[in-house]
Structure formats: structure tokens, C-alpha cells
Amino acid sequence: MSANAIASANTSASPSGPRVAIMTDETGWHTSRLKRALRERGAQGRCVDLADCRIDTTWAAHGLVIPGYGRGLPDAVIVRGIAGGTFEQVTVRLGILHALRELGVPVYNDARAIERSVDKSMTSFLLHRAGIPTPPAWAGESVPHARRIVMREAAAGREVVLKPLFGSQGKGLVRLGGGESGCAALPALRAYGGLAYMQRFVAPVSTPGFDWRVLVVGGKAVTAMRRVSEHWVHNVAQGGRCETQPLTPELAQLAERASAALGLDYAGIDLVPCGATDGGAQVIEVNGVAAWRGLQSVTSFDIAGCIVDDLLTRRLGYVYTPREAVA
Incomplete structure (x- = not known):
């Protein structure tokens, strides 16, 4: 047809x-x-x-x-x-x-685009390929190899975060390596689909720690928030607190590059502060089916309206007259 x-x-x-x-x-x-x-x-x-x-x-x-x-x-x-x-x-x-x-x-x-963003290993690959600051990541089915990575990182005084490949809302995250007691044991991978996706842990720069969520719509960063938590996982679903955050040029540019690398129409980009990179941040996750209720609670920006405007005008070519113009 x-x-x-x-x-x-x-x-x-x-x-x-x-x-x-x-x-x-x-x-x-x-x-x-x-x-x-x-x-x-x-x-x-x-x-x-x-x-x-x-x-x-x-x-x-x-x-x-x-x-x-x-x-x-x-x-x-x-x-x-x-x-x-x-x-x-x-x-x-x-x-x-x-x-x-x-x-x-x-x-x-x-x-x-959804397939790329849901698969955290592909997200890491595409961000790395695009030259976007993001923590080193590993994904594979070999338990011995995963253990060697954890031991190597621990020997260098670093930690890694084991994440479910298709997880969301900060669920199932485990920190491995480092600590005075030596290297934490790698848990059974059955609960992780038989696969170890690990990302180098980025230590917080303050207490309490925080990260940023930047919303990108139609290739443009439009609003942002800071998620603050005493816990190292800052997701709102895990108790993180939403706070207002000015959308700086550095955050906007990184978020826009991350969204473009995955070919997304709209995206929630999660970034952590890191003084060792340009712009002082690294992208840790890209959400292709991003929720925005927490973000909407700390901004007056009309998020749903922005998403719909971008869909109707840029993707569909639909021209409409705003109600206030009619009145």
C-alpha cells in the first residue's frame, strides 16, 4: 500500500x-x-x-x-x-x-532508537563511538572475564557498577570492587540474564551526591533537574529528591550529543559530575522512553506540550493555530 x-x-x-x-x-x-x-x-x-x-x-x-x-x-x-x-x-x-x-x-x-537506548551495552558503545564522555563499560557472558575486570579495577582503587542490561529506575544496581575488605564477590548472573554489564563507578563530588537529568526534544535540550540523594543511586524511584537546575551550555551540549548518537526524537539524559572531563560531566544513561513527572514538578516548562509540538510540526508537518491566537 x-x-x-x-x-x-x-x-x-x-x-x-x-x-x-x-x-x-x-x-x-x-x-x-x-x-x-x-x-x-x-x-x-x-x-x-x-x-x-x-x-x-x-x-x-x-x-x-x-x-x-x-x-x-x-x-x-x-x-x-x-x-x-x-x-x-x-x-x-x-x-x-x-x-x-x-x-x-x-x-x-x-x-x-528504543532498541539502542534500552540496551545499556549498545548505549555505552554508541556514546563511546561518538566521543561523548561516558564511563568505561564492559558487557559479556563470561563470568571469569567479569571477575577479572572487577579485580583489575579494584587493584587500581576503582569500583564498577553491575547493572541489569534492560533495567530501569535504578533497580538491581550493585557496586563491586574497592573497599578496605577487598574485592566484593560478583553475584550470580542468573538474575542478570546470564550477562554482566558493568560500568566504572563515578565517585560523587559532594555529600549528598547528585546527578543531572536533561530532557532533549527534537535534538534540543529544553529543561533539566538535579537529583539529590544520600544513597549513591539517585533515581527518583529509589528516593532521590528533585531540585531545580539551570540548563547550562555544557550540560545542554553533552545531552544533545548523546541523544543524537542514539537517533532519538526525545530523550532523558542522565549525567554525573566529573571534573576530569570537558564540561565537568559524563553521560551514564540515555532513556528512550523517558518519564518526566519528577522533572515537571520542579520546572514550569510544559514538557508534554513541547513533545507534542515537536511531533506535530517537525515529524508530521502539521500546522495549527494556538487557541490564544483564535481568541
């Missing part, structure tokens, strides 16, 4: 503006904000679970079934969440996003 035919079918079915599918496995604060921002711009937002979508080459010429869109397709997609599942289930869910892109539907962020 041609892109023109899809566009024609969708336009005739959506006289009130673009129809945007918000892909999510749970509705709540974020999806409400996105739907409101879409509605204020004359667009329509509908929450869809990727688990309910399917490939069906008998249903329509394009071969997809997206609940709520009949035999047509949405005009654009915002990916807000992808439910976990078996390897096969997740493969097909990502395949739906790949298929939408192949059909000419803007997907924000698309499957390839």
Missing part, C-alpha cells in the same frame, strides 16, 4: 486533525498530559497497548491491526511504554513499531 493511499485513508477518517496513537501498557499521569496537549492543538490522542496490536496481512493492504483505527492507521505514534514479556512477544511488539515506520507513519521514538 502506498504512502499516499495511507495518508488519503487517514485524512478522510480524521477531519478533526491528526490522530495520534499513544503506545502504552498503562495509562495515568503521562498519558493524560499527552492527550491534553494533543487536544489543545486540534489533534486526537488515543492510548493503545502494543500487546493488543497485531500483524494480519488479510485485514488490510498494509497488514497491521491497530485497535481503535479500523482498517486504517494512526497519523503518528508516540511510544510511552512497552510492556515486558517473552522474547517473542517483545520482538513482535517492536516489530509493529518497525512496520509502522516502514509504512510512513512517524513513530516517536521509533523502534530502532
Whole structure:
């Protein structure tokens, strides 16, 4: 089915503006904000679970079934969440996003970008390849090799952080090496999918410690916050406290480079202070399905509105008249 035919079918079915599918496995604060921002711009937002979508080459010429869109397709997609599942289930869910892109539907962020950011080892590789300051990282299935890395780092007075490859919200992080008692033992890797992804630990520069979260939308850093915690893990889900943070040129540039390295439409970039690098920071993680409730609590910047504006104007070419201009 041609892109023109899809566009024609969708336009005739959506006289009130673009129809945007918000892909999510749970509705709540974020999806409400996105739907409101879409509605204020004359667009329509509908929450869809990727688990309910399917490939069906008998249903329509394009071969997809997206609940709520009949035999047509949405005009654009915002990916807000992808439910976990078996390897096969997740493969097909990502395949739906790949298929939408192949059909000419803007997907924000698309499957390839999400795959890059969800896989922490690939994130480290791409950041390193782009010359972006980021802690040294290792990923492999060999337990003896992982132990040798920990021992080598410990002998140099350093520590490493063992992380779940697909983890989020600071869960499952373990510090290894260093300390007066010698090298901490590498835990069983079964809980980590049989793989050791490790990143060199960056010691805090203050007490309590902190890191930065910078939000990048459409290639431009738009707002930031500081996450402060007595614990070495600063995620809000682990008790970190959100504080206002001016968006300095140094933080903005690093965050924008990190987002570009992974090809993301929007991203939450996590950085830690480090006086040994240009700009005084290193990128430790890149979030391709970034939450922003904590960030929104310490800034007046309209995050959902910015995301929707970028999708509609840059990716979809949609021109709308703001309500205040109409009034």
C-alpha cells in the first residue's frame, strides 16, 4: 500500500486533525498530559497497548491491526511504554513499531532508537563511538572475564557498577570492587540474564551526591533537574529528591550529543559530575522512553506540550493555530 493511499485513508477518517496513537501498557499521569496537549492543538490522542496490536496481512493492504483505527492507521505514534514479556512477544511488539515506520507513519521514538537506548551495552558503545564522555563499560557472558575486570579495577582503587542490561529506575544496581575488605564477590548472573554489564563507578563530588537529568526534544535540550540523594543511586524511584537546575551550555551540549548518537526524537539524559572531563560531566544513561513527572514538578516548562509540538510540526508537518491566537 502506498504512502499516499495511507495518508488519503487517514485524512478522510480524521477531519478533526491528526490522530495520534499513544503506545502504552498503562495509562495515568503521562498519558493524560499527552492527550491534553494533543487536544489543545486540534489533534486526537488515543492510548493503545502494543500487546493488543497485531500483524494480519488479510485485514488490510498494509497488514497491521491497530485497535481503535479500523482498517486504517494512526497519523503518528508516540511510544510511552512497552510492556515486558517473552522474547517473542517483545520482538513482535517492536516489530509493529518497525512496520509502522516502514509504512510512513512517524513513530516517536521509533523502534530502532528504543532498541539502542534500552540496551545499556549498545548505549555505552554508541556514546563511546561518538566521543561523548561516558564511563568505561564492559558487557559479556563470561563470568571469569567479569571477575577479572572487577579485580583489575579494584587493584587500581576503582569500583564498577553491575547493572541489569534492560533495567530501569535504578533497580538491581550493585557496586563491586574497592573497599578496605577487598574485592566484593560478583553475584550470580542468573538474575542478570546470564550477562554482566558493568560500568566504572563515578565517585560523587559532594555529600549528598547528585546527578543531572536533561530532557532533549527534537535534538534540543529544553529543561533539566538535579537529583539529590544520600544513597549513591539517585533515581527518583529509589528516593532521590528533585531540585531545580539551570540548563547550562555544557550540560545542554553533552545531552544533545548523546541523544543524537542514539537517533532519538526525545530523550532523558542522565549525567554525573566529573571534573576530569570537558564540561565537568559524563553521560551514564540515555532513556528512550523517558518519564518526566519528577522533572515537571520542579520546572514550569510544559514538557508534554513541547513533545507534542515537536511531533506535530517537525515529524508530521502539521500546522495549527494556538487557541490564544483564535481568541
